[in-house]
Amino acid sequence: MISFENLILITLLSPLLVCLCTPLLSSRPILRDILGPLGGIISSWGAIQLMASILNGEQPRLELLQIAEGISISFVVSPLGAIFGLVASVLWIFAAIYSIGYMRGNKEKNQTRFYIFYAMAVHAALCIAYAGDLLTLFIFYEVLTFSTYPLVTHKQNEMAQKAGRLYMSILVGTSVILLLPAIIWVWVVTGSLEMSQNGVLDGNMNPEYAPYLLAMFVFGIGKAALMPIHKWLPAAMVAPTPVSALLHAVAVVKAGVFTMLLILTNVFGIDFLSKTGASNWLVWLASFTLLTTSIIAIYKDDIKARLAYSTISQLSYITLGGALASSMATQGATLHIITHAAGKITLFFVAGAIYVGAKMSKISELNGHGKSMPLIFLAFFVGSLSIIGVPPMGGSWSKFFLMLGAAESGYITVIAVFCISTILNAYYLMEIPARAFFFKKEREVKIKIPILITMPTLITCFLTILLFFFIEPFENLTSIMVSKL
Amino acid sequence: MTDILIKNLPILVVLCPLMMSLIVVLIPNIFLSWLLTFASTFVAFIFSILLYQEVQIHSTISYALGNWAPPLGIEYVIDKVSIIPIIIITLIGFLTTIFSSKMMPDEINETSISKVYSLWLLAIAGLIGLVTTGDAFNLFVFLEISSLASVALVAMGAQKDKQALVAAYNYLIIGAVGATLYVIGVGLLYGITGTLNMADLSERVVDLKNNKALIAGFGFMIVGIMVKAAVFPMHIWLPRAYAYAPSAVSVLLAATATKASLYILARILFSVFDIADDLIINTLSYVILPLSIIAMFAGTIMAIYEKDIKRLLAHSSVAQIGYITLAFAIGTKASVAAGFIHMFNHALIKGALFMAITSISFYIQKRVTLSNLSGLGRAMPITFFCFVICSLSLAGLPLTSGFISKLYLIKASISADGLWIAILILFSSALSVIYLWKMIEALWLQKPKKEIIIKENPTIYTSLLIITFLNIYFGLDASFVVDSSIEAAEKLVGVSK
Numbered sequence: 017m018i019s020f021e022n023l024i025l026i027t028l029l030s031p032l033l034v035c036l037c038t039p040l041l042s043s044r045p046i047l048r049d050i051l052g053p054l055g056g057i058i059s060s061w062g063a064i065q066l067m068a069s070i071l072n073g074e075q076p077r078l079e080l081l082q083i084a085e086g087i088s089i090s091f092v093v094s095p096l097g098a099i100f101g102l103v104a105s106v107l108w109i110f111a112a113i114y115s116i117g118y119m120r121g122n123k124e125k126n127q128t129r130f131y132i133f134y135a136m137a138v139h140a141a142l143c144i145a146y147a148g149d150l151l152t153l154f155i156f157y158e159v160l161t162f163s164t165y166p167l168v169t170h171k172q173n174e175m176a177q178k179a180g181r182l183y184m185s186i187l188v189g190t191s192v193i194l195l196l197p198a199i200i201w202v203w204v205v206t207g208s209l210e211m212s213q214n215g216v217l218d219g220n221m222n223p224e225y226a227p228y229l230l231a232m233f234v235f236g237i238g239k240a241a242l243m244p245i246h247k248w249l250p251a252a253m254v255a256p257t258p259v260s261a262l263l264h265a266v267a268v269v270k271a272g273v274f275t276m277l278l279i280l281t282n283v284f285g286i287d288f289l290s291k292t293g294a295s296n297w298l299v300w301l302a303s304f305t306l307l308t309t310s311i312i313a314i315y316k317d318d319i320k321a322r323l324a325y326s327t328i329s330q331l332s333y334i335t336l337g338g339a340l341a342s343s344m345a346t347q348g349a350t351l352h353i354i355t356h357a358a359g360k361i362t363l364f365f366v367a368g369a370i371y372v373g374a375k376m377s378k379i380s381e382l383n384g385h386g387k388s389m390p391l392i393f394l395a396f397f398v399g400s401l402s403i404i405g406v407p408p409m410g411g412s413w414s415k416f417f418l419m420l421g422a423a424e425s426g427y428i429t430v431i432a433v434f435c436i437s438t439i440l441n442a443y444y445l446m447e448i449p450a451r452a453f454f455f456k457k458e459r460e461v462k463i464k465i466p467i468l469i470t471m472p473t474l475i476t477c478f479l480t481i482l483l484f485f486f487i488e489p490f491e492n493l494t495s496i497m498v499s500k501l
Numbered sequence: 502m503t504d505i506l507i508k509n510l511p512i513l514v515v516l517c518p519l520m521m522s523l524i525v526v527l528i529p530n531i532f533l534s535w536l537l538t539f540a541s542t543f544v545a546f547i548f549s550i551l552l553y554q555e556v557q558i559h560s561t562i563s564y565a566l567g568n569w570a571p572p573l574g575i576e577y578v579i580d581k582v583s584i585i586p587i588i589i590i591t592l593i594g595f596l597t598t599i600f601s602s603k604m605m606p607d608e609i610n611e612t613s614i615s616k617v618y619s620l621w622l623l624a625i626a627g628l629i630g631l632v633t634t635g636d637a638f639n640l641f642v643f644l645e646i647s648s649l650a651s652v653a654l655v656a657m658g659a660q661k662d663k664q665a666l667v668a669a670y671n672y673l674i675i676g677a678v679g680a681t682l683y684v685i686g687v688g689l690l691y692g693i694t695g696t697l698n699m700a701d702l703s704e705r706v707v708d709l710k711n712n713k714a715l716i717a718g719f720g721f722m723i724v725g726i727m728v729k730a731a732v733f734p735m736h737i738w739l740p741r742a743y744a745y746a747p748s749a750v751s752v753l754l755a756a757t758a759t760k761a762s763l764y765i766l767a768r769i770l771f772s773v774f775d776i777a778d779d780l781i782i783n784t785l786s787y788v789i790l791p792l793s794i795i796a797m798f799a800g801t802i803m804a805i806y807e808k809d810i811k812r813l814l815a816h817s818s819v820a821q822i823g824y825i826t827l828a829f830a831i832g833t834k835a836s837v838a839a840g841f842i843h844m845f846n847h848a849l850i851k852g853a854l855f856m857a858i859t860s861i862s863f864y865i866q867k868r869v870t871l872s873n874l875s876g877l878g879r880a881m882p883i884t885f886f887c888f889v890i891c892s893l894s895l896a897g898l899p900l901t902s903g904f905i906s907k908l909y910l911i912k913a914s915i916s917a918d919g920l921w922i923a924i925l926i927l928f929s930s931a932l933s934v935i936y937l938w939k940m941i942e943a944l945w946l947q948k949p950k951k952e953i954i955i956k957e958n959p960t961i962y963t964s965l966l967i968i969t970f971l972n973i974y975f976g977l978d979a980s981f982v983v984d985s986s987i988e989a990a991e992k993l994v995g996v997s998k
Contacts, residue, residue, distance in 0.1 A: 085980065155899040159899075188931070192897075196907075196911065197920065197924060200908070
């Protein structure tokens, strides 16, 4: 039996080791490329063990380094963190396989550098998932931003550099100017940087200031991409598709909403929020973002841009779920982290597959190509159904819980928001398979999709269906998360 | 034997470089004069470590010069406050002396090198004396010793660039005005209290509340010291002096000179006078606080528009001094501690950055401007690596020493109900990323104009690596800096505040 400390270390260090070993193997591309999936398997194994231990009612923790009195780098696995850690590490396996196919199929330059920072970003995401205190959270939040910069600017052309500047200035700017002082404010008020399952602010903070503190957190966590600080996400789409798939549909943005949920539940606490109504304004901001970005998505012809706006809208579901301050909604929000991750990574995989296989990136070019790439478009169809929330796909569970939560906290309008957005989702996502299968082909294109791209796409597509039937352990985790201590 | 050594440490740490400077001036050999300088700075550093241990045991060490008991005789006081600047000065003095061994012969005539090293030691001795003395007038003497030696050192830059003469002249005149103001203040206080001993002064000023002469004396002293500490807007001598001084001198001055004056400022504000006094409260919140905030932004904005890198770093120093005085101005125990933490960390950060930039200028044999930095990062990987790490530290990125400073500074200002101050601090440090990024982008992303092949010199990069390592080390294990700064702040403003 491996101790919990070692288990956490194994899970966190395997991507770091991949990152450090990749440059050593740069002259042997095959070995170098195998490292990614291998690291993914090891750290997923660790993440599964950690999740199992949470289900057994234990709380793995690890104190790594004491910087000064009261400041340390420590890791604690919470139910929420266990879920995010599992999502990030499991999807890393498939994304790593996919990126081998994509990078080779597309003949990208600087592949070694790409794999180094890819693994580094996963490492940072896992450290965020298991962060034991607010400072550790902040540190790795920044590490994640800095490690994804070389990935966003991978093409090293003018456009990539411009996008990179926007990406950095929004993410670093908001986190340094708002998130850091918000964290220190909590530190000053509660006297420690620790978090607790039911929140730490109740009784320590004047409820009058709570909405302001919350606003600092909400706008400080730029990675959650709430309006008006969402611009970095569409800009980041200049990156190669594996980056958009794993990082900008899963690791980075989920780190954002994960942090948001963690702050709402473990710093503010659901009870404190519902008692003081500090998050009421956030409900409306998230609803607004949710609808507006869905509408913007309709008008985007570039596949990745449409998916990016769809992601922003789906992230707002999660923030909204947290802001509703009811246990049902929080459970729904947490489940949405998993189901949306599986669904959206599939959609991005498809976008990359179409780009590599047929050199197409516009939706209007897709007419009639469904017959030449049936599996790929089928995967897109299934992934879309999950995002829309149609059974038997995983996405239906999270939407179901979110709506129940909205009803529980008495926001009837929010239920309407969910319904309208579902219709919009269906509209902008279904256009793609519909064009592919039912429209007439305009021109012939030679299509060649590597197996390393098709396989992970189909697997993640299959995962979205599996999630519908095997949601139970995750639901148990979320109920542990919202239970009172 | 060791007993006598330990007992006389407070004076030995000053005398060691002071006496050696008199010997070095007579030695014509370049290497020998460097070696003696190196030995004496190293010994001074060891002494300061010993003093640190002594202070941990005895808390305050008072040394009566020539056995004349204070308050009549001159008293040297080493306590938990003054030990911090002593360590900074001796540590940086020691590291920059190693660094200077290759730089000096490159920039200074062979015949003047031993004189430069003599001035070098004199400046270091002056700075150490400045922080050890417990006597207000003796302080003036050391202030002048260190200033005049520094002025002469800056002027030595004229062998490479004639601008150094203007810089040195500016520094001399403004510095002299500052010192004069200070000594007028001391005179006024002496007139009404009849003592020059600082501990004695602090007891006597209590009875003299609202005395006009006292207020005037206080004002003169504070303004005089603020000139020396380059507090905005009395900083105008600083950018030129740092920019045109010889390389090693820039490093030494940037890392230590203003720190000593900032320490004196804290000592006068909190130790000679009382923090609870209206006079101090008003000075802090209506003079120093606004000036510090302006300094933070003015320095940063000037740095953003500056093309000459040494001047750019000097402007950034003005902003960083703003952080330190801001911490003092908030006036709580936590904030004063944060000021001392940043004083220590900034010495390491700015020392390292100046070392990196002056090494680049040594390698390319040109003044370093933004345009001739392009593409150099690949040609000198070690220097570039250190430069990036220390830039990140200056910007306050997690896991570097600069982050610890920011963390405590922000925490202190939020605890003192100054959320808006915290946001301003972070905003200005986010702005500082702009100029740091410009330099890194030039070094790394831009293509070099022509192929450059540079062989990095181990004697130059050793001290750079050491100081960069310290920047990371104190970011990961900050307990030494944090604990001693908190103790210093407790001593200055009292435990309760």
